[in-house]
Amino acid sequence: MTGREALPHYVESTRLQHFVNYEVVGKSALRVQRWRDQWKLATRRPRPDSPLSPPLRCVAYMKEIMSRHYLEGRYAAGVRKVAWVTSGAPTEPLQALGYFLVYPENHAALCGVRRKAQSIAEEAEHAGWSRDICSYARTDIGSMLSGKTPAGRLPRPDVLVCCTNICQTVLHWYRVLADYFGCPLVLIDTPFLFHEAHEHEVAYVKRQIEDMICVAEEIAGKSLHEKRFQDVMANARRGAELWLEILNRSQHRPAPMTAFDGFIHMGPIVDMRGEAVVVAYYERMLAELDERIDRGIGAIKNERYRVLWDNLPIWFKIGDLSKWLAERGVNVVASTYTYAWGELAPMIDPDHPLDSMARVYLHPILNRSTGHKLESMKRMVDEFELDGVILHSDRSCKPYSLGQIDQRDRLVKKLGVPALLLEADHNDPRDYAEEQGSNRLEAFVETMEARA
Amino acid sequence: MSTVAGHAPSFPSRREVIEHVRALGREVVAVMPIHYPRAMLRAHRLHPIEIWGPPRVPRVEGSRHFQAYTCDIVVKATSFVRSGGIAGTKAILVPHTCDALQGMASVLGDFLHPEQRVLTLYLPRGRRTSDRDFLREELQRLGAKLSEVSGHQPSRADWMEAFEAEDAADAALADLYRRRERLAVSDRHFYQVIRAREYLTAEQFCEAATAVPEGNRPRTGVGLMISGIVAEPLELFDQIEALGAHIVGDDLACGFRRVYSTSMRNDPFERSASRLLKGPPDPTCGTPVRDRIEALQTRMRALGARGLLVYDPKFCEPELFDVPLLRKHLHEAGFPVLHVEFEMGETLPHQTLSRIEAFVETLS
């Protein structure tokens, strides 16, 4: 491309829209919104009747970052190449190539938090997708078919990148997306690790990442710049390290944040890892947590029991559950789910990006055995000095949930830790029986009380 | 072995097969669905007997380990394993077919510790060179485990003998499908033979396949294609015939999806990998939906099918994702689709029958 005259008219107009609506107006409006949020947070009177401490101040920044990301998405098509990627996909090369990344799972979670998931999922169900498939997939397929989204608009993908390190479901789901959008689907197939990774498994993943880079370069019309790639990797590592530090701060008593906070604050590490803004944000968050620790402020006012959450959150219930538990002195201080984006930080090596990526992306907790997950839970029970474990038996997420019955059994019988299997779904309110759930949680709290 | 037209075929029982293979110096390995390298097992002096449920086994014991939203194949197989159903076998091989079987393999190995070795095999979801190369090495890894199980390291001659026998059985299976129109047997009989591949030796299967009589057995009514994982109970075929329809072909995981193309590569692992990657479209192998639809359309036209019956065990995600697109595209091509989900049992629920009946009526 030698001059701007060469650009077709529609490209000019999308660039203009991107510039005006996102770069100029959007970013400024979101900054103003953040100032207002900060002001509100700073001037809000503490509510003596609330069992929760006031929210972290940094939440205003997180809202700005995430909103900016989704806002840019509205105007990204035609300006930046767009890749839709699974949450465990090796995205660093795509970041370095300037792709705008859409995480359908995160988008579905957003729909869940805003309590829009059911009505959007029903669009997919009306089109024939069964209620027995993952509710993230149903939510996004429903959004794709109907255009309904709380994010305004999602840009069409130029490429889909599907990595099976979280489940096989994503491959079935992305095949549906590929059929609908008619765009290339890049598969990064990651053999499930029943034991330690074998070299041929690492080599296989590495080779696929290399192939992905070739496809991504071709679509982007440019080559991957090595230095830029290493910078992204360095940011990814630093972001993941900070995230891990943040989560580990909850080893303090009282814990300065809850796992429910973690579910919300994980947005940047999932959606934007590799970007400098993520590092800056988590530095800010860590500093605020340290300040809380210094001042002895806990995320809940009366922390009596410390609990681990296993599996995805129940997005549509996060606020209610967090308050309900806090009222009973229960702080959910850790979760296997949020840990997944931090625990592999030490494996990321910016000097050997491809080798380390191959290893990192093979090792998420969801790509490892049920026994490994139990060991992780045991370790967390120990390190976080936990009094109990809630295992969310997530109807939608079989890879995370199968194995929980035996894991719970071992936690109770071998470790003597009260553990509850809570039947629900991460995004579909129809699969959560309110009364039954409360009764079971009530009994769980009583068990911890009896042991205290 | 009786193969009189219209009568049920009679094969050696599983127990008889086990005794037979033991007499040949082979040990038995229980195998979960769907794809695995048969010749490799044979070369290692092992004989596979597959577990698809079984339908008659209750879910109760398996339900102590898997949630209610887990498919019957996994839950019932776990019940079966826990109740001593695979006693006397040396190992259980769980190919990585889906998230549910992944969970089963992991729970077996990590928590239930059956007396058999739990072996796994990761099947790549692509058909690229990288997938073939990976699968070759993955099979090599499995081969080492099989040697540990059987105590036998296959010689070149073992490999040749195993490929020859299993290729012949694969060819016999493909030939059965090719000859279906000319075979003078009911659909139930036909599928009993097809599914006997799940436990017979290669030679026994070839014999059973060639014994299926040809002749004039006019097939009346509407021709249907059946798709899904496994058609249970076999009574389904009788009922379909009673409703005035018949099965012209299938896209079943326990059936046509295992009609592999033979590979002639020299390296035994490469040859096994190549065979596994050369099967018909299968969502559990990551086949793009369009490829599956095109293959179905072509076969349905060629076989004279009027509609597609998709018959799936409940909670089978790999199948469920494809259904709306199968329905849409096949409908546009003039082939109505009925999707039925079933709970594995020994009888066919009335409601299922009524739905199939209504479907057949609309096609008549």
Ligand code: SF4
């Ligand atoms: S099945 Fe589980 S891991 Fe897979 S997309 Fe759904 S929620 Fe995520």
Ligand code: SF4
């Ligand atoms: S029925 Fe479906 S979900 Fe169950 S084991 Fe078979 S492929 Fe997997």
